[in-house]
Amino acid sequence: MGVIEKRAKHKEEFRREILDSAREIFINDGYDGFSMRKLAEKIDYSPTTIYLYFKNKDDLLFAICEDFFANFFAELNHIRSVSRGPIETLRKAFLYLVEFGLKNPNQYKLIFFTKSVYGTREELVEEESMARNTYFVFKEIVQDCINAGKLREIEVDVIVDTLSIASHGVIAKNLHCPNFSKERSDIVAHTLVDVLLRGLQK
Amino acid sequence: MGVIEKRAKHKEEFRREILDSAREIFINDGYDGFSMRKLAEKIDYSPTTIYLYFKNKDDLLFAICEDFFANFFAELNHIRSVSRGPIETLRKAFLYLVEFGLKNPNQYKLIFFTKSVYGTREELVEEESMARNTYFVFKEIVQDCINAGKLREIEVDVIVDTLSIASHGVIAKNLHCPNFSKERSDIVAHTLVDVLLRGLQK
DNA sequence: CTGTTTTATTAACATCGTTAATTTAGCAAA
DNA sequence: TTTGCTAAATTAACGATGTTAATAAAACAG
Structure with a gap:
């Protein structure tokens, strides 16, 4: 995905995408194996971007x-x-x-x-x-x-x-x-x- | 405990002491809550000393x-x-x-x-x-x-x-x-x- | 006293969750 | 089109983590 299209997404839709990727990592690697940086890499955004959609890891x-x-x-x-x-x-x-x-x-x-x-x-x-x-x-x-x-x-x-x-x-x-x-x-x-x-x- | 007496202990005895302290922390704070530094502070030694008696956290x-x-x-x-x-x-x-x-x-x-x-x-x-x-x-x-x-x-x-x-x-x-x-x-x-x-x- | 081994420490690396400050993009009004 | 505002994303950083490497200090054998 290019850099420009990143802004095209709607908030709810993107939140859902993050959540789905997060679930995959959580399930595959467990609670400990999950990390914000791993998730960020998977969705191709910076780690801090996630915090715009979720309060923290437990959220x-x-x-x-x-x-x-x-x-x-x-x-x-x-x-x-x-x-x-x-x-x-x-x-x-x-x-x-x-x-x-x-x-x-x-x-x-x-x-x-x-x-x-x-x-x-x-x-x-x-x-x-x-x-x-x-x-x-x-x-x-x-x-x-x-x-x-x-x-x-x-x-x-x-x-x-x-x-x-x-x-x-x-x-x-x-x-x-x-x-x-x-x-x-x-x-x-x-x-x-x-x-x-x-x-x-x- | 003073600094000088630290050497007086025998290996097995000390290992047992570390283990007992570790168990307390593991049980009270859970696996995640446990940390080598926390244990080190509890037994009044530096974190790396623990590695002379145990391979790592999982050991x-x-x-x-x-x-x-x-x-x-x-x-x-x-x-x-x-x-x-x-x-x-x-x-x-x-x-x-x-x-x-x-x-x-x-x-x-x-x-x-x-x-x-x-x-x-x-x-x-x-x-x-x-x-x-x-x-x-x-x-x-x-x-x-x-x-x-x-x-x-x-x-x-x-x-x-x-x-x-x-x-x-x-x-x-x-x-x-x-x-x-x-x-x-x-x-x-x-x-x-x-x-x-x-x-x-x- | 000397040399060696054991024991302990300091410093450092990579990674983690998270926050603050800053930049960039999108958009509405002038 | 330019100005200003807002939303979205990023970079940089803090403190904490597990762990390793290099080093210092003590204990002990000769």
Whole structure:
């Protein structure tokens, strides 16, 4: 790209381009491997230019997380609208998260393990964000199962936590044991889901 | 400590002192928060002195991991020698790991989530290390249960993985949700252990 | 006391995130 | 077209990082 055309871009469009390049580096090289200078070189601008569009490195990570949760949020609503019962909804919702993690372990790690992007749960709930919206929908999906009398009467948040524990564990294992094959990851994950849901049902 | 006495120390003793200080910083400030200069200031030596005892930052982390696995290894052997059946051994062994994680989440994170200190499983198995020894003992404990006919006939490594998945998940959850209380962490962890072991038994 | 080895330090290099000061381009009004 | 303003981008720099090279100081063996 020539020097002259640099000015032609609109702000939002360019911001998106930066974000997409940033995500690539973050995913490939991890949080530590990412650097503003590396990103600058990739988009062919000077490092300081990035600061005109993002506050700092963590602001870039935050934007990437919000992107993810926006997609997850939409997917949860879609699943909810097409599936035929609360348990089926829950199973699909949970499997979507795990399968995303298995397909994109580095991104999963980036979002859930690298930094406490959204702070404590209280802080998460206080401030408006796509992560907050997603948390509420997931909780509602579990609550629907309880209301329909399909689950043993366990505190909603405990169930949500148990499921996210399982998901986090699968991906953590996947990340820590690189020669844990794709197929067995899938098998273990599905087995875990079945066991958990059966264990939770009446 | 005065300047003159610095020479009085023996190599091994000093190395141990550095390591203990390093662990404190690693645990309190995380992998990123740790710096050679910070450690140097803490032990009241110049940064480069550390390089006489450790190859680099990651070598310090490696030594800390080996320390942990040495303890874990000894504990597993002890549990094995005092418990009365293979299933009880497995339950205790697994609970020891999870409870260590709940008591020392930052250290657990440091060891299992921060870096791939030991590489792939093949690499882990190839090179002699306390982590390698620990892995083999844990696997043996599971194998003992299978040999005693106490478990459904599932591949040993799958069971080992499933258990470590659960453990990793509990700690990951604990780290990511700071106001996940100690009590509920314990409850969820123990529930998970029971469910898993019951699900695995015939 | 001398020579060698061990231990520690100072200085420096390359890289990082980030800020301040400055230049350049685009555009509207005179 | 020229003037002035604003937005966009850059250069230079600061402080901090991991790490290496060169050097000084202490400990010790002969």
